[in-house]
Amino acid sequence: xxxxxxxxxxxxxxxxxxxxxxxxxxxxxxxxxxxxxxxxxxxxxxxxxxxxxxxxxxxxxxxxxxxxxxxxxxxxxxxxxxxxxxxxxxxxxxxxxxxxxxxxxxxxxxxxxxxxxxxxxxxxxxxxxxxxxxxxxxxxxxxxxxxxxxxxxxxxxxxxxxxxxxxxxxxxxxxxxxxxxxxxxxxxxxxxxxxxxxxxxxxxxxxxxxxxxxxxxxxxxxxxxxxxxxxxxxxxxxxxxxxxxxxxxxxxxxxxxxxxxxxxxxxxxxxxxxxxxxxxxxxxxxxxxxxxxxxxxxxxxxxxxxxxxxxxxxxxxxxxxxxxxxxxxxxxxxxxxxxxxxxxxxxxxxxxxxxxxxxxxxxxxxxxxxxxxxxxxxxxxxxxxxxxxxxxxxxxxxxxxxxxxxxxxxxxxxxxxxxxxxxxxxxxxxxxxxxxxxxxxxxxxxxxxxxxxxxxxxxxxxxxxxxxxxxxxxxxxxxxxxxxxxxxxxxxxxxxxxxxxxxxxxxxxxxxxxxxxxxxxxxxxxxxxxxxxxxxxxxxxxxxxxxxxxxxxxxxxxxxxxxxxxxxxxxxxxxxxxxxxxxxxxxxxxxxxxxxxxxxxxxxxxxxxxxxxxxxxxxxxxxxxxxxxxxxxxxxxxxxxxxxxx
Amino acid sequence: xxxxxxxxxxxxxxxxxxxxxxxxxxxxxxxxxxxxxxxxxxxxxxxxxxx
Numbered sequence: 182x183x184x185x186x187x188x189x190x191x192x193x194x195x196x197x198x199x200x201x202x203x204x205x206x207x208x209x210x211x212x213x214x215x216x217x218x219x220x221x222x223x224x225x226x227x228x229x230x231x232x233x234x235x236x237x238x239x240x241x242x243x244x245x246x247x248x249x250x251x252x253x254x255x256x257x258x259x260x261x262x263x264x265x266x267x268x269x270x271x272x273x274x275x276x277x278x279x280x281x282x283x284x285x286x287x288x289x290x291x292x293x294x295x296x297x298x299x300x301x302x303x304x305x306x307x308x309x310x311x312x313x314x315x316x317x318x319x320x321x322x323x324x325x326x327x328x329x330x331x332x333x334x335x336x337x338x339x340x341x342x343x344x345x346x347x348x349x350x351x352x353x354x355x356x357x358x359x360x361x362x363x364x365x366x367x368x369x370x371x372x373x374x375x376x377x378x379x380x381x382x383x384x385x386x387x388x389x390x391x392x393x394x395x396x397x398x399x400x401x402x403x404x405x406x407x408x409x410x411x412x413x414x415x416x417x418x419x420x421x422x423x424x425x426x427x428x429x430x431x432x433x434x435x436x437x438x439x440x441x442x443x444x445x446x447x448x449x450x451x452x453x454x455x456x457x458x459x460x461x462x463x464x465x466x467x468x469x470x471x472x473x474x475x476x477x478x479x480x481x482x483x484x485x486x487x488x489x490x491x492x493x494x495x496x497x498x499x500x501x502x503x504x505x506x507x508x509x510x511x512x513x514x515x516x517x518x519x520x521x522x523x524x525x526x527x528x529x530x531x532x533x534x535x536x537x538x539x540x541x542x543x544x545x546x547x548x549x550x551x552x553x554x555x556x557x558x559x560x561x562x563x564x565x566x567x568x569x570x571x572x573x574x575x576x577x578x579x580x581x582x583x584x585x586x587x588x589x590x591x592x593x594x595x596x597x598x599x600x601x602x603x604x605x606x607x608x609x610x611x612x613x614x615x616x617x618x619x620x621x622x623x624x625x626x627x628x629x630x631x632x633x634x635x636x637x638x639x640x641x642x643x644x645x646x647x648x649x650x651x652x653x654x655x656x657x658x659x660x661x662x663x664x665x666x667x668x669x670x671x672x673x674x675x676x677x678x679x680x681x682x683x684x685x686x687x688x689x690x691x692x693x694x695x696x697x698x699x700x701x702x703x704x705x706x707x708x709x710x711x712x713x714x715x716x717x718x719x720x721x722x723x724x725x726x727x728x729x730x731x732x733x734x735x736x737x738x739x740x741x742x743x744x745x746x747x748x749x750x751x752x753x754x755x756x757x758x759x760x761x762x763x764x765x766x767x768x769x770x771x772x773x774x775x776x777x778x779x780x781x782x783x784x785x786x787x788x789x790x791x792x793x794x795x796x797x798x799x800x801x802x803x804x805x806x807x808x809x810x811x812x813x814x815x816x817x818x819x820x821x822x823x824x825x826x827x
Numbered sequence: 828x829x830x831x832x833x834x835x836x837x838x839x840x841x842x843x844x845x846x847x848x849x850x851x852x853x854x855x856x857x858x859x860x861x862x863x864x865x866x867x868x869x870x871x872x873x874x875x876x877x878x
Contacts, residue, residue, distance in 0.1 A: 463831040466838060654849065660842035722846075787853045 194242045195275045200283030202249030205311035210246045212341035237351035253298040267302040279305040286316035297381045300364035305357035308336040328392040333365035411503045428491040429588035436483035444747045447476030469736040474659025477732030481565040485647045493639035497631035515607040518547035528558035532785045546614040557602035562724035570769035573749045665693040708768045708818045765827045771818040779810035
């Protein structure tokens with residue numbers, strides 16, 4: 182329903198509903214208006230505006246629902262509009278006679294921050310306290326009368342879904358309008374933005390201390406004690422590194438058996454399909470294209486399951502927020518916005534949701550800087566590449582006598598992405614995207630035992646996405662790549678089919694082979710041959726396609742009478758035309774470094790194009806990431822060779 | 828045409844169509860938007876909004 186021209190009848194009271202997102206504002210709005218809301222946009226912008234009629238004590242009150250807000254700093258559009266509504270500056274919207282501040286009791290400090298800002302608008306405020314039942318279940322008690330006295334505004338506990346407190350709220354609004362009180366808190370106009378924030382939180386802290394009783398003090402104290410260690414700038418970081426090493430170590434050791442079973446299983450399926458099907462092109466497609474391509478990626482399912490199992494556990498216990506806090510300290514030293522951390526954290530799963538999450542960053546320059554560095558975070562699509570390389574060349578070795586080299590390398594790859602992101606972010610913030618860092622407050626959730634259901638659900642959701650991708654995008658690309666590696670068939674090859682040398686020649690002469698040879702001079706300084714070149718080009722569609730491409734190339738290039746080898750054994754045994762070993766540990770390390778830093782993802786570029794509304798940024802991002810990746814890979818390979826590594 | 832070749836051509840054509848439709852969707856995402864909506868990252872920074 183559009184209501185762009187809606188006007189308030191003369192004499193009708195206007196009350197605005199303000200509150201943090203998820204504070205129960207919409208539930209209360211619906212309870213008060215009986216779901217009779219009218220939806221429109223604020224004039225000139227696409228921010229939704231909801232209005233409705235609230236019948237209280239026989240009087241008609243027009244209720245306007247402001248956008249969900251954390252503050253009224255007027256830095257984002259939502260905050261700007263809410264400020265304008267409260268000041269009576271929005272066309273067709275009368276200045277409110279009162280504001281109902283919906284406050285979530287379980288997040289009292291954060292919610293009261295907005296309330297202290299509402300005081301400054303000179304409009305009577307009534308606090309509607311929601312989630313009281315949850316708050317009490319958490320073993321806290323709140324003295325509502327005392328809270329009301331300290332805030333100098335009426336405070337009413339409401340349960341909108343049950344209809345409790347609604348009449349009291351109407352009385353409180355009427356009394357607040359009839360006899361407005363002085364504000365309990367007004368920030369000094371002369372104070373800086375940071376000083377105002379600290380003054381507000383000091384006031385809130387005093388109010389909460391005097392009105393809330395925590396009966397779980399022991400647990401609270403314990404939590405604070407744990408935080409003193411886990412968020413310590415030295416011990417905290419050391420513990421974070423230790424936790425990540427343990428996670429990677431577990432991923433490698435626990436996934437080894439299921440991964441081997443899957444590899445053997447897909448190999449057996451390929452051999453069985455070859456045996457059952459009549460010899461010919463269809464059998465080649467099914468075995469060397471579909472089974473090798475999709476199976477080559479699906480064998481990494483155990484690693485993906487374990488990675489997301491650990492991420493979910495760390496998130497649900499509250500530890501991930503502490504890790505975010507630690508990293509934020511580090512990033513802020515390099516001028517990155519505090520709000521950049523959560524989008525960057527999301528990018529460890531996939532850069533796309535991470536980039537979309539940058540919408541919470543108000544300053545456009547900060548937002549673009551975060552978008553440009555988000556793809557440096559090692560997403561889950563890189564995991565199969567790292568695992569393949571580590572599995573082939575770095576298993577069974579230890580560092581310092583006890584630490585698995587594989588786990589250490591995996592951590593090093595994640596760390597490399599973070600370090601380069603911070604450096605690039607710093608350079609961007611000093612040059613193209615310079616701006617003053619905005620203040621940022623991070624809320625740390627309490628520690629808790631992880632919920633098994635939530636953890637399993639998160640893990641299975643991510644695993645399903647991985648399997649779905651293997652069955653759709655990777656299947657399609659595998660078929661196309663197989664065709665590129667299989668055609669054109671030459672007469673000479675057909676005449677001598679079955680000889681390993683002939684298969685190799687066929688692969689070299691294929692479209693994929695021609696493409697690989699075309700780019701070989703560019704990638705040769707990185708230690709990569711043309712087969713790796715083909716895989717690098719294909720992986721632009723999706724990073725994990727590198728694995729399926731190598732799987733297809735080594736399957737197409739083998740003798741048909743051979744049993745299907747595992748990809749790891751195929752890579753280790755691969756020889757070039759002169760009979761030299763193609764892959765060495767140094768080649769594997771170089772490829773991993775390239776993959777950490779390269780923008781090998783078309784979907785990410787598409788989302789950057791959309792989010793920045795410009796071609797300039799995705800092109801710039803692709804160019805600088807490719808240059809950085811090439812430079813780092815070149816230094817790794819050539820530097821390694823100079824040091825005598827192989 | 829041989830049944831095997833026919834099947835392979837069909838499978839490759841299917842894969843190409845699937846990949847091409849995916850590409851078309853991505854190219855659409857690359858296009859600039861005429862106006863800002865809920866699903867537009869630039870929405871909160873549109874010129875209109877700033878005015």
